[in-house]
Amino acid sequence: MGELNLVVLVKPVPDPSCYDRIEIDPATGALLRQGMPAVLNPADKHALEEALVLKERFGGRVAMVSMAPDSASETLMEGLAMGADEACILSDRAFAGSDSLATSRVLAAGIRKIGPFDLVLAGNESADGGTAHVPSQVGELLGVAHLANVIRMEVGPGGSVTARTRIENGYIEVRGSLPMVVGVRREINTPRYTSLMGVMAAQGKPIRVWRSEDLGVNAAEAGMEGSGMRPGKLSRPDYRRKGEILKGSHEETVRRIVAILRAEGVLG
Amino acid sequence: MPDRKRALWAVAEQTRGKLASVTPEVLGQARRLAAEAGGCEVAAILLGKDVGALANDLLACGADKVFLVEDPALELYQNDTYGTVLHRLIRREQPEVVLFGATAVGEELAPTVAARLGTGLGAHCTNLALAPDGLLTMGVLGFGGRLHTEMFCPDRRPQMASVKPGMFPPLPREEGNGEILREEASALLSGADIRIRTVRIVKEEPEGMPLEDADVIVAGGWGIGGKENWRLLTELARELSGATGCTRPALDEGWTDGEHTMIGTSGKTVRPKVYLGFGISGSPHHTVGIKDAGVIISINSDPRAPVFECSDYCVEADFRKILPLLLSEIRRAKVPA
CATH class of the missing domain: 3.40.50.620 (HUPs)
Known part of the structure; x- marks a missing residue:
């Protein structure tokens, strides 16, 4: 088999370690994200790693595609430093408010614009929204085979694919062939670190920015208008409880716990 | 319309x-x-x-x-x-x-x-x-x-x-x-475009009581620190005829029985009568999975651990001190008088 055209879908997300600090603007009811640095969605790094390994084996190119604001270029540098050859940012005000299907339409248009592809990889889900819909929906829109929850994948000569997808208490083993879209889980590999060489090389790699007109995506297909889903009220779930502190010696504390267990009827 | x-x-x-x-x-x-x-x-x-x-x-x-x-x-x-x-x-x-x-x-x-x-x-x-x-x-x-x-x-x-x-x-x-x-x-x-073939589906029903069925869940987090201590949690769960649960960090450390015991957003949502958490800091990823538990008891040496906010009873102590005492006290309590 010849070289592979590989596409990795990536999303800059607010750093998951900051989610404790999420606030809602009391006036507008909107989410306040300020002070939360953007990082590459953790699962997407596993998708990129898988693409880089395939490129090392078969040769080819790895393009990252992201529907994100222009400022995402900063976050995408990490992917370029890991070894991706180029990045394409699909950025337009008209994309704001896109649900997973509208997002997938934009991403599919970006993938088509890059040219023929063999394999599209994505993190199975994003850390912020986390619908896990995008890999399957991009596959549907591109009209190719697709798999979610991939934990193992082998591409054979001639473009055959065997893969395992994670299910509860087990896995599904499948066979297919390229082209394909896959959503990968973190179990699939360990993403490489960026090296100093990689960071330096990244400076010279192309980052393209494409608007809706470049992609041929019209207003009815993306953004609010192109989305079936509409967000309503946001709230912060309140899981607080009474928080009574059990004081006293360790022995006294343990007796209290046993008394609670007995009162709840779980001491057999 | x-x-x-x-x-x-x-x-x-x-x-x-x-x-x-x-x-x-x-x-x-x-x-x-x-x-x-x-x-x-x-x-x-x-x-x-x-x-x-x-x-x-x-x-x-x-x-x-x-x-x-x-x-x-x-x-x-x-x-x-x-x-x-x-x-x-x-x-x-x-x-x-x-x-x-x-x-x-x-x-x-x-x-x-x-x-x-x-x-x-x-x-x-x-x-x-x-x-x-x-x-x-x-x-x-x-x-x-x-x-x-x-x-x-x-x-x-x-x-x-x-x-x-x-x-x-x-x-x-x-x-x-x-x-x-x-x-x-x-x-x-008819005419469906079948592009992928499923070769087989492998499922292994895990041993032990499923978290969903347990009246008591003994859960551990990153603070447990190792497999040796984890065994104590399992022992306590067995003593209470309950199940052992874990957080994502504990799973990633490889101390636990596997992904089917993980509680939280990417794991299970549980509703036991009593949940006992040891060495769990209480990130929302985990606590969202226990919000429907009857009584939540948390043991953590850090008085500022966020888990205490969403607990009914808080024990500010080293679990290594509490766990062995609790095991023997429960064994004693279960002996018919």
């Missing part, structure tokens, strides 16, 4: 003739929604090979009717075959709402079908409500359980949602006298 059939559908999931535990939960919730909205029909969709016996179970779990599609090609789940059949059935019958269990399979099948239908889909819903005018409110959690958002699909039909397992209790079984409709599978599958 054309008059629509007011039907709620629940897509059943089965592997090798066994219903997924989320399926009765989804059906029960569909039944409750139907009552909320002033009465609509609840239908279950069942795909597979030789799975007809399960159709009666679906009736007993709350379905008024079951669309049964049996074919050798449907023996093993695959998104092209299952997606094609569901898409065609939905197009033909035009239900108002279609619900899936948010299992690994549902997580792939639901967006596949939603893309084909061009409609909206709520992901991993933890809340659902149906208004008399037929509008579905879908409550979803984002940002690792930190943010709750209400979502709607006002203009497109059907309204689709995947339902997080463990959120909605199933209804008590009631032998129903509903209707089982056998569909012609070859018609629903």
Whole structure:
């Protein structure tokens, strides 16, 4: 088999370690994200790693595609430093408010614009929204085979694919062939670190920015208008409880716990 | 607006003739929604090979009717075959709402079908409500359980949602006298573009009591520090005839029995009578999974651990001191006087 055209879908997300600090603007009811640095969605790094390994084996190119604001270029540098050859940012005000299907339409248009592809990889889900819909929906829109929850994948000569997808208490083993879209889980590999060489090389790699007109995506297909889903009220779930502190010696504390267990009827 | 059939559908999931535990939960919730909205029909969709016996179970779990599609090609789940059949059935019958269990399979099948239908889909819903005018409110959690958002699909039909397992209790079984409709599978599958073949489905039922069935859960987090200490947790769980649960960091460290014991946004939602947490800091990723527990007791040496805020009882101590004492005290308490 010849070289592979590989596409990795990536999303800059607010750093998951900051989610404790999420606030809602009391006036507008909107989410306040300020002070939360953007990082590459953790699962997407596993998708990129898988693409880089395939490129090392078969040769080819790895393009990252992201529907994100222009400022995402900063976050995408990490992917370029890991070894991706180029990045394409699909950025337009008209994309704001896109649900997973509208997002997938934009991403599919970006993938088509890059040219023929063999394999599209994505993190199975994003850390912020986390619908896990995008890999399957991009596959549907591109009209190719697709798999979610991939934990193992082998591409054979001639473009055959065997893969395992994670299910509860087990896995599904499948066979297919390229082209394909896959959503990968973190179990699939360990993403490489960026090296100093990689960071330096990244400076010279192309980052393209494409608007809706470049992609041929019209207003009815993306953004609010192109989305079936509409967000309503946001709230912060309140899981607080009474928080009574059990004081006293360790022995006294343990007796209290046993008394609670007995009162709840779980001491057999 | 054309008059629509007011039907709620629940897509059943089965592997090798066994219903997924989320399926009765989804059906029960569909039944409750139907009552909320002033009465609509609840239908279950069942795909597979030789799975007809399960159709009666679906009736007993709350379905008024079951669309049964049996074919050798449907023996093993695959998104092209299952997606094609569901898409065609939905197009033909035009239900108002279609619900899936948010299992690994549902997580792939639901967006596949939603893309084909061009409609909206709520992901991993933890809340659902149906208004008399037929509008579905879908409550979803984002940002690792930190943010709750209400979502709607006002203009497109059907309204689709995947339902997080463990959120909605199933209804008590009631032998129903509903209707089982056998569909012609070859018609629903004809011309389908099958691009991936499922070779096999491997499932190993884990040993020990499932978290979902346990009255007591003894859970550990990163603070446990190693396999040696983890054994003490397992011992305590066994002593209490309960189950051992874990957080993501403890799972990643490899101390636990596996992913089926993980509690939280990417794991299970549990509702034991008593939850005992050791060495758990209490990130929302985890605490969202225990919000329905009866009593929450947390043991952590850090008085500022966020887990204390969402606990009923807090023990500010080193679990290494508490755990052995607790084990012997429980053993003593269980000896008949």
